Amino acid sequence: xxxxxxxxxxxxxxxxxxxxxxxxxxxxxxxxxxxxxxxxxxxxxxxxxxxxxxxxxxxxxxxxxxxxxxxxxxxxxxxxxxxxxxxxxxxxxxxxxxxxxxxxxxxxxxx
Amino acid sequence: xxxxxxxxxxxxxxxxxxxxxxxxxxxxxxxxxxxxxxxxxxxxxxxxxxxxxxxxxxxxxxxxxxxxxxxxxxxxxxxxxxxxxxxxxxxxxxxxxxxxxxxxxxxxxxx
Numbered sequence: 001x002x003x004x005x006x007x008x009x010x011x012x013x014x015x016x017x018x019x020x021x022x023x024x025x026x027x028x029x030x031x032x033x034x035x036x037x038x039x040x041x042x043x044x045x046x047x048x049x050x051x052x053x054x055x056x057x058x059x060x061x062x063x064x065x066x067x068x069x070x071x072x073x074x075x076x077x078x079x080x081x082x083x084x085x086x087x088x089x090x091x092x093x094x095x096x097x098x099x100x101x102x103x104x105x106x107x108x109x110x111x
Numbered sequence: 112x113x114x115x116x117x118x119x120x121x122x123x124x125x126x127x128x129x130x131x132x133x134x135x136x137x138x139x140x141x142x143x144x145x146x147x148x149x150x151x152x153x154x155x156x157x158x159x160x161x162x163x164x165x166x167x168x169x170x171x172x173x174x175x176x177x178x179x180x181x182x183x184x185x186x187x188x189x190x191x192x193x194x195x196x197x198x199x200x201x202x203x204x205x206x207x208x209x210x211x212x213x214x215x216x217x218x219x220x221x222x
Contacts, residue, residue: 002139004138004139004140004141005139006141007129007139007140007141007142008129008130008133008139008140008141009141010141011122011125011126011129011130011141011142012126012129012130014122014125014126015122015123015125015126018118018119018122018123019119019122019123022119022184027115028113028115028116028118028119028180028181028184029115029118029119030115030117030118030119030120030121030122030180031118031122069139069141070139073133073139079190
């Protein structure tokens with residue numbers, strides 16, 4: 001796991017999620033996406049089972065941050081796509097949207 | 112001071128600065144821009160003197176985050192411009208770059 005890539009992905013996801021909620025609600029806000037939400041998304045997207053059994057929730061969250069950070073840096077996903085996906089109505093259950101984003105990134109990495 | 116707007120600006124600046132450093136160095140990294148850096152930039156850009164004398168460093172930092180968050184949401188600045196400005200060689204003294212960004216935003220707000 002590339003820690004720096006996960007940290008970069010973290011900054012991308014915090015910004016994209018903050019913008020998605022700001023735009024959807026019309027009220028500017030900033031968020032730090034919680035590891036709990038990202039770890040749930042990693043399970044839903046099938047990413048968790050690619051990792052060793054004994055890793056912490058923080059490390060599971062890092063895996064999805066690194067995946068999405070890498071995909072964005074490699075231009076497999078645009079910022080508009082990330083924001084659009086996180087703006088889906090189910091942003092009230094954000095792990096659903098992060099999971100869909102991870103699935104999209106995995107599909108494009110394999111393509 | 113709009114707290115939500117400052118938080119949104121915070122997520123924008125953390126991401127833009129992380130991307131600027133990642134691109135400049137070729138090594139993905141994520142940063143949380145420190146209040147100290149932003150408060151210094153607010154002084155350099157002349158923003159500090161628009162605020163009451165007795166405000167904390169955190170509140171001075173919030174003022175530049177809110178200014179830049181607002182300018183980006185109002186499309187007075189693009190993400191590319193923010194990243195380009197923060198990618199300047201002086202990113203080793205990041206408060207210089209944040210100050211130039213704030214000056215650019217102030218000039219466009221007044222225009």
